[in-house]
Amino acid sequence: MLLSIALILLLGLLFGSLFSKAKLPSLLGMILVGMVLSPYALNLIDESVLNISGDLRQIALVIILTRAGLSLNIADLKKVGRPAVLMCFVPACVEIAGTVLLAPRLLGITSLEAAVMGSVIAAVSPAVIVPRMIRLIEEGYGTKKSIPQLLLAGASVDDVFVIVLFTAFTSLASTGQISAASFLQIPVSIFLGIVIGAVVGLFLVQFFKKVHMRDSVKLLIILSFSFLLLELQNRLEGIIPVSGLLAIMSLGIVIKQTYPVLAVRLSGKYNKLWVAAEVFLFVLVGATVDVKYAMSAGIAAVLVVAGALVFRMAGVALSLIRTDLNGKERAFCMIAYTPKATVQAAIGAIPLAMGLPCGQIVLTVAVLSILITAPLGAIGIDHTYKKLL
Numbered sequence: 001m002l003l004s005i006a007l008i009l010l011l012g013l014l015f016g017s018l019f020s021k022a023k024l025p026s027l028l029g030m031i032l033v034g035m036v037l038s039p040y041a042l043n044l045i046d047e048s049v050l051n052i053s054g055d056l057r058q059i060a061l062v063i064i065l066t067r068a069g070l071s072l073n074i075a076d077l078k079k080v081g082r083p084a085v086l087m088c089f090v091p092a093c094v095e096i097a098g099t100v101l102l103a104p105r106l107l108g109i110t111s112l113e114a115a116v117m118g119s120v121i122a123a124v125s126p127a128v129i130v131p132r133m134i135r136l137i138e139e140g141y142g143t144k145k146s147i148p149q150l151l152l153a154g155a156s157v158d159d160v161f162v163i164v165l166f167t168a169f170t171s172l173a174s175t176g177q178i179s180a181a182s183f184l185q186i187p188v189s190i191f192l193g194i195v196i197g198a199v200v201g202l203f204l205v206q207f208f209k210k211v212h213m214r215d216s217v218k219l220l221i222i223l224s225f226s227f228l229l230l231e232l233q234n235r236l237e238g239i240i241p242v243s244g245l246l247a248i249m250s251l252g253i254v255i256k257q258t259y260p261v262l263a264v265r266l267s268g269k270y271n272k273l274w275v276a277a278e279v280f281l282f283v284l285v286g287a288t289v290d291v292k293y294a295m296s297a298g299i300a301a302v303l304v305v306a307g308a309l310v311f312r313m314a315g316v317a318l319s320l321i322r323t324d325l326n327g328k329e330r331a332f333c334m335i336a337y338t339p340k341a342t343v344q345a346a347i348g349a350i351p352l353a354m355g356l357p358c359g360q361i362v363l364t365v366a367v368l369s370i371l372i373t374a375p376l377g378a379i380g381i382d383h384t385y386k387k388l389l
Contacts, residue, residue: 004046007037012279025378027128027282031341031370034286045287053284057342060274060281061127062226065245067270068130068152069252070263071137076146077153083323087154089161091315091337092122096165098311099304103365106300106307112173113358116351119166120362121308121369123343126245127281128374129155129336131274132381142389147329151336159343160193160243161186166347173356185241193243196232197250200225204251205259218262219269226251281342285370288345293364294371301361305369309338332381332388339377340369 015029037044049056077084099118100111109117133148133155142148164186204225208218226248233244256263313334320330348366352359 001046001048004037004044004049007044008033008049008283009276009279011037012283016279023383025375025382027278027341027378028375030279030282031286031289031374034283035289035291036286037283038287038289040290040292050287053287054346056280057284057345058230059227060277061245061342062223062230062248063270063273063277064127064130065156065249066222066226066252067267067274068126068134068156069249069254070256070267070270071134072149072152072249072253072256074253074257076143076149080146080150080153083319084150084153086319087150087316087337088157090319091124091154091312092158092162092165094315094318095122095308095312098314099308102307103304106304107361107365109358109361112169113356113362116166116169116173116356116358117304117362117365118308119162119169120344120348120351120366121305121340122165122312123159123162123340124155124337125339125341125343125374125377126155126159127278127285127342128339128378129381131278132336132378132385136385136389141385142329142332145325145329147325147333147389151333154337156246156249157190160189160246163343163347164189164241166350170351170354170356173351173358174354189241189243190246192240193233193246194250196242197229197247198254200229200247201251201254202258205255205262208259208262215262215265215269219266219273222251222255222266285341285345285374288348289367289370290363291367293360294367297361297364297368301365301368302372304365305372308369309373312338328388332384335377335380335384335388338380339374341374344370 011033012030015033016026017029019029020026036042039045039050096115096118099121100114103109103114103117104111107114129151133152136142136148164183168183204222229247229251230244233242233247236242252263255266316334316337317330320333325333344366348363349359351362356362
């Protein structure tokens with residue numbers, strides 16, 4: 001295990017740095033390292049690390065979403081209003097609809113199987129988008145019209161929405177039945193996640209004001225409560241839907257609103273944690289990619305991914321109708337809402353494990369969506385925000 005961790009950190013940092021110097025996103029270098037070290041290539045990552053890779057990726061997401069909450073001003077989000085709500089579900093719905101239109105014609109699968117595929121590839125990646133939007137907020141790009149805040153909030157809720165749809169479609173594909181209750185999970189999960197996170201955040205603020213301790217200890221306490229919120233989501237699964245990731249982001253927002261001085265100090269510490277967390281996240285995402293699946297897919301699968309992206313961009317454009325954003329700002333939002341990585345790595349193989357006939361092709365398209373959209377989306381954001389915002 002220790003050798004694997006050393007390889008992940010050293011090679012991830014090295015190739016991340018090399019790609020940054022080449023004016024490419026560092027995450028692309030880290031994903032490539034993961035692909036080379038993976039069981040599908042050199043097989044240099046110990047099985048014990050692979051067994052907990054899902055948990056390690058979740059820890060990285062906890063760090064970046066808490067950091068997002070600590071940077072997000074709720075007043076800025078209120079200014080955005082209606083488009084912030086629409087960005088949570090319209091682009092994903094339009095992308096799934098596009099996949100249902102394209103995949104049966106290009107890949108020869110049924111409309112229901114295409115819906116399963118669409119729900120796998122439709123989730124945008126907070127791990128790619130969130131750190132970049134935080135950087136935009138810090139540098140002051142797009143903040144007058146709260147564009148980074150809009151994308152931050154939308155990317156976080158988008159995942160909850162798409163994962164519930166994925167659960168519903170896979171249930172229908174395997175049992176032939178779908179219940180209205182499964183769709184009710186979406187608003188309930190979002191509402192409970194925000195409320196529980198806010199309550200925990202208020203409790204921690206009062207505790208930190210009364211009990212003196214170092215900021216490093218406060219960070220450890222917040223991290224521990226974040227893990228408990230994720231575990232709460234897991235324990236309540238099948239009983240009451242709660243979004244643990246939204247609760248974590250809500251916790252950070254409450255600290256920012258009620259104790260801004262602490263939020264600034266903690267944000268600096270989370271920035272340092274993210275240096276290591278980012279390496280683990282993207283190297284382990286790369287380790288889930290089987291290049292043989294991608295190579296065997298052919299041009300048709302690439303066309304599905306590309307076509308679905310066009311539909312997603314159209315969904316973003318729809319969400320931004322009747323806003324005061326100009327053409328360049330709308331174009332930036334469309335580009336920034338394209339990267340996929342973490343959700344596809346987490347759920348791409350589930351249809352195959354369930355024994356669904358479309359499982360193999362869904363996994364293949366999920367792999368391709370990571371390989372195509374994560375680097376292109378990151379490059380698009382990094383190279384356009386100064387020109388478009």
